[in-house]
Amino acid sequence: MSEATHARAATGRRTTRVSLDGLRKHFDNAPAPAIAHLDLQTEEGEFISLLGPSGCGKTTTLRCVAGFEFPDEGRVRLNDEDITDLPPEKRDIGMVFQNYALFPHLTVWRNLAFGLEMRGIGKAECRRRIDDVLAMVQLTALAERYPRQLSGGQQQRVALARALVIEPRLLLLDEPLANLDAVLREDMRVFIRELQKRVGITTLYVTHDQSEAMVMSDRVAVMLGGKLLQFDVPEAIYMRPRSVEVARFIGRSNLIEGSVEGLTDEPGPYPTYRVSTALGSVPASHDQPLATGQPVHVTIRPEAIRFRNDGPYAGRVQSAYFLGSTVEHTVQCAGGQGLLVQTSPGRRLDAGAQAAFAFDPGHAWIISAAP
Known part of the structure; x- marks a missing residue:
């Protein structure tokens, strides 16, 4: 049998x-x-x-x-x-x-x-x-x-x-x-x-x-x-968490406050918006219509952020902790915004280093406030 x-x-x-x-x-x-x-x-x-x-x-x-x-x-x-x-x-x-x-x-x-x-x-x-x-x-x-x-x-x-x-x-x-x-x-x-x-x-x-x-x-x-x-x-x-509570509970997440600037024409499975944040203008996706000026949160997972010399965003590394397969960095950015960034051990940056970074719009998700 x-x-x-x-x-x-x-x-x-x-x-x-x-x-x-x-x-x-x-x-x-x-x-x-x-x-x-x-x-x-x-x-x-x-x-x-x-x-x-x-x-x-x-x-x-x-x-x-x-x-x-x-x-x-x-x-x-x-x-x-x-x-x-x-x-x-x-x-x-x-x-x-x-x-x-x-x-x-x-x-x-x-x-x-x-x-x-x-x-x-x-x-x-x-x-x-x-x-x-x-x-x-x-x-x-x-x-x-x-x-x-x-x-x-x-x-x-x-x-x-x-x-x-x-x-x-x-x-x-x-x-x-x-x-x-x-x-x-x-x-x-x-x-x-x-x-x-x-x-x-x-x-x-x-x-x-x-x-x-x-x-x-x-x-x-x-x-x-x-x-x-x-x-x-x-x-x-x-x-694609539906609330700030889910984003905070599930895994490690960066939550960035902002307001919607407008819809872009970037291709992707979901519409991409520009969001005004302490980091600057950030591209992020959402599956529902959003109004210009609407307050939102943008959530970005630490592993979705890449250190890149020509990256559009910048900050200073505050700490770096070795976790085995990854290194978790705490980065202090403009406007007081803190971010977690996870990289492979080979991409580690030491505390005190200036860091430029980037992420794909598809890895930044908008959490809209309840109506």
Whole structure:
């Protein structure tokens, strides 16, 4: 049996859309809602990351989908079925927790069998499903070991297998990599994503790690203060943030205040405007019409800026820090504007050096103020 066949056998290839409509949750004595108002719809088979800092509402959202919390307002739907008021065991959802929650006194095989037996699945079907999913997560040889005899990565794969073996219509993952070391965490990102692609199961993944969200997701939901700030593909979240809050939260970013001078005729996938800033007149892109004189922010990622002798902008390097594959420079420019500039180690400039620099209009994005 091929790996893809194993995957289909272990999950039934059921496709599910998740709809969160007007979700709101306020805990007693809390100063603000954990979820203020959330609308989010997935496509079938998508891997969606709920990304944000601690306290932003992402785990509460996941628990409302799982049935461990019930929203004060709004509805949770899987396809066209309203599951808002169903208990967890009636939702047909698989979940992987941060601490994996494996039964320490049961072997790997028995950990997987527990959920199936609770659902009244017969012995022959139990064995088929368990054998298939163990092969899928590459743990067949460890079926008779106990959790204490496994590494962190192996325990994590057992938790994934236990969630998949019940053939759920939706998979929920609550920061499952948080307890792994950096190297193993990177390996498991790839493993989980490739497994999800093969299985084809719709997945909601909670994380505060931006790299995880960018690497693993079809789309990312950036949350802050119980609100959904932006829901888009990873490239758009990073390169075309919709708010100053998203630009500041995602990666490292330069935010430059300015006002729109006018539209240019420069070619590109989006219209390019000239923006008056402390640096001077800056070309930047946006996908909506902007009025002359409109106040805006321009965001430029540090790696998009290049030191160049004939560059149109200039400043003095305040500091330079070696980060391994890059060097991060702090540059003080005219008008008091500070910038971060990342280069390869071979392009490093020392503190005190005068620096001219440039960037492409396509790497400068305008964030317009809310109307």
